[in-house]
Amino acid sequence: MSTDKTEARLRVEDLLREYAACIDDGRYEEWPAMFTEECRYLIIPKESHERGYVSGFYLCESRGMLSDRILCLRETAIYESQQYRHIVGGTRVLEHTDSGCRAETPFAVIRTTQDGAMALFAAGKYVDEVIFEGERALFREKLVLTDSTRIDILIAAPL
Amino acid sequence: MPKSSTVFTWPEQGVTRVPYRVYDDPAIFEREQSLLFRGPTWNYLGLDCEIPGAGDYKLNFVGATPVILCRDENGEVHAMVNRCAHRGSLLCIEKQGNREQFSCVYHNWSYNLRGDLTSVAFKRGVRGKGGMPADFDNAKHGLERLRVASFNGIHFGTFSAATPPIEQYLGPVMSAYLKRAYNRPMKVIGAHSQYLKNNWKLVMENVRDPYHASILHLFFGSFGLSRQTMKGEALLDDSGWHHIVYTKRGTDDIRGSEYEGNKLPNMKSHLKLNDPKILEEWPEFPDGITNMVQTVFPAVTFQQISNCLGVRHIVPRGPHECEWFWTLLGYEDDEPWQTKIRARQANLIGPAGFISLEDGAVTNFVQRGIQGGKPDAMAVVELGGSSIASGEDRVTEAPIRGFWKGYREVMGI
Numbered sequence: 160m161s162t163d164k165t166e167a168r169l170r171v172e173d174l175l176r177e178y179a180a181c182i183d184d185g186r187y188e189e190w191p192a193m194f195t196e197e198c199r200y201l202i203i204p205k206e207s208h209e210r211g212y213v214s215g216f217y218l219c220e221s222r223g224m225l226s227d228r229i230l231c232l233r234e235t236a237i238y239e240s241q242q243y244r245h246i247v248g249g250t251r252v253l254e255h256t257d258s259g260c261r262a263e264t265p266f267a268v269i270r271t272t273q274d275g276a277m278a279l280f281a282a283g284k285y286v287d288e289v290i291f292e293g294e295r296a297l298f299r300e301k302l303v304l305t306d307s308t309r310i311d312i313l314i315a316a317p318l
Numbered sequence: 319m320p321k322s323s324t325v326f327t328w329p330e331q332g333v334t335r336v337p338y339r340v341y342d343d344p345a346i347f348e349r350e351q352s353l354l355f356r357g358p359t360w361n362y363l364g365l366d367c368e369i370p371g372a373g374d375y376k377l378n379f380v381g382a383t384p385v386i387l388c389r390d391e392n393g394e395v396h397a398m399v400n401r402c403a404h405r406g407s408l409l410c411i412e413k414q415g416n417r418e419q420f421s422c423v424y425h426n427w428s429y430n431l432r433g434d435l436t437s438v439a440f441k442r443g444v445r446g447k448g449g450m451p452a453d454f455d456n457a458k459h460g461l462e463r464l465r466v467a468s469f470n471g472i473h474f475g476t477f478s479a480a481t482p483p484i485e486q487y488l489g490p491v492m493s494a495y496l497k498r499a500y501n502r503p504m505k506v507i508g509a510h511s512q513y514l515k516n517n518w519k520l521v522m523e524n525v526r527d528p529y530h531a532s533i534l535h536l537f538f539g540s541f542g543l544s545r546q547t548m549k550g551e552a553l554l555d556d557s558g559w560h561h562i563v564y565t566k567r568g569t570d571d572i573r574g575s576e577y578e579g580n581k582l583p584n585m586k587s588h589l590k591l592n593d594p595k596i597l598e599e600w601p602e603f604p605d606g607i608t609n610m611v612q613t614v615f616p617a618v619t620f621q622q623i624s625n626c627l628g629v630r631h632i633v634p635r636g637p638h639e640c641e642w643f644w645t646l647l648g649y650e651d652d653e654p655w656q657t658k659i660r661a662r663q664a665n666l667i668g669p670a671g672f673i674s675l676e677d678g679a680v681t682n683f684v685q686r687g688i689q690g691g692k693p694d695a696m697a698v699v700e701l702g703g704s705s706i707a708s709g710e711d712r713v714t715e716a717p718i719r720g721f722w723k724g725y726r727e728v729m730g731i
Binding site: 202203204207210212214215216217218219220221222223224226230231234236237238239241286304308309310311312313314315 | 661
């Protein structure tokens with residue numbers, strides 16, 4: 160079955176919607192399953208990425224490391240409870256084949272803290288490498304490039 | 319915010335007490351700018367590897383003051399206030415780059431890489447009319463300069479003529495530990511900042527506080543990365559201004575300690591990582607130190623967490639806010655696998671760090687907790703008594719007392 164560009168875009172959009180809902184609903188344990196076993200998830204300022212820096216805020220290189228992020232978020236990290244709301248924009252497919260595609264999608268995350276304060280916490284773009292496995296689509300690589308080099312206090316849950 | 323009186327007396331218990339007012343009072347913040355950051359202190363400016371070539375520059379701050387660190391045509395490193403001598407505009411906006419000269423966009427006053435004023439637009443007017451007075455002397459209107467001291471590729475600046483030479487300022491122990499990691503050319507592998515909603519001094523106390531490390535940072539204790547039972551030291555220089563706390567993993571026996579049988583209520587030693595790659599490391603330093611935090615008074619920290627090397631520099635942004643700049647480092651001669659390990663271990667630190675995410679949270683809790691208290695309310699800093707001395711145990715707040723000793727000396731309070 161050949162995948163056309165529109166179909167590829169729809170599959171990435173579906174995946175991103177599930178991804179955002181999973182985080183925003185606090186179903187963090189389901190988050191690692193949206194990635195392939197060997198994968199790369201990196202949150203890094205766009206500026207750092209463009210300079211060729213490799214260190215950012217989160218770097219996971221396997222589904223296990225993604226799970227460890229959630230384990231620590233639940234068990235060892237100490238922070239005030241907070242709620243994310245992802246606003247995910249229009250996806251552009253950059254390359255596509257029958258087995259997957261690369262796509263870019265702008266995003267914004269509003270963070271609400273327990274005192275009720277709401278603020279724009281992060282904005283940037285996802286650069287995703289997605290593979291299609293039968294009916295499923297999975298991230299093989301997800302770069303979360305933040306527009307700002309500055310983080311307000313801390314990042315707990317993934318972006 | 320109540321207006322503070324200019325007279326301020328430190329509690330009679332000395333540095334075992336810290337008045338909450340020092341984290342909150344705008345008048346104290348102002349005094350810090352003139353007495354501490356413009357006083358006899360060496361302030362972190364940047365690294366050699368950030369400005370390797372002629373004309374390379376990087377912006378930074380000394381306290382609230384914006385500064386430019388740059389390298390001239392002869393390879394000399396200079397620092398000057400990032401403020402045009404004409405009307406006070408920022409001279410340079412881009413955080414980093416390369417320039418032949420610095421020109422102000424407002425009225426085109428231009429300065430060379432040493433901060434000398436080289437040209438003034440329309441200095442002689444137009445067709446003989448207007449312009450600067452005939453006796454206007456460019457030489458008297460250069461940028462305000464800082465003295466620069468370079469220590470193994472680390473550049474410090476000071477506004478004061480009274481600041482002693484850098485080796486003397488650091489003392490032999492602090493110098494030796496800085497030379498240990500900064501022993502060959504480095505490269506930047508990450509750079510970002512954390513905007514914190516608390517006074518900057520709460521951050522400097524936090525990095526000098528070995529008491530909280532294995533308690534607040536559950537990841538540390540739970541996965542056995544750092545425990546009070548491991549070999550280590552809390553070191554201070556003779557002045558007490560600077561500190562080092564280090565531990566050596568794999569050197570402890572928890573039997574008979576509070577770590578045994580999960581007596582510490584929040585320790586979770588049953589936890590297992592799904593993919594322990596994050597803890598992969600290689601023995602990089604022959605002394606066996608696996609975790610080290612070193613501060614140079616007043617506002618910079620040098621860290622080694624396993625193979626994750628970096629600089630953290632605090633910039634005050636008012637009495638109640640500050641920005642914590644992280645520069646993550648490797649060596650120029652690193653193999654690709656070494657860079658990979660350093661990048662992976664960076665998961666431990668920074669605003670999303672397994673072991674430092676909490677720091678931004680708790681310093682903010684303190685800032686909020688001290689609001690509206692009694693005017694003479696104060697923190698208790700008495701772990702390890704009142705000593706400001708080095709020791710092998712890390713169940714001490716001596717490094718914090720050292721900070722306040724330095725602070726009181728330069729602030730005259």
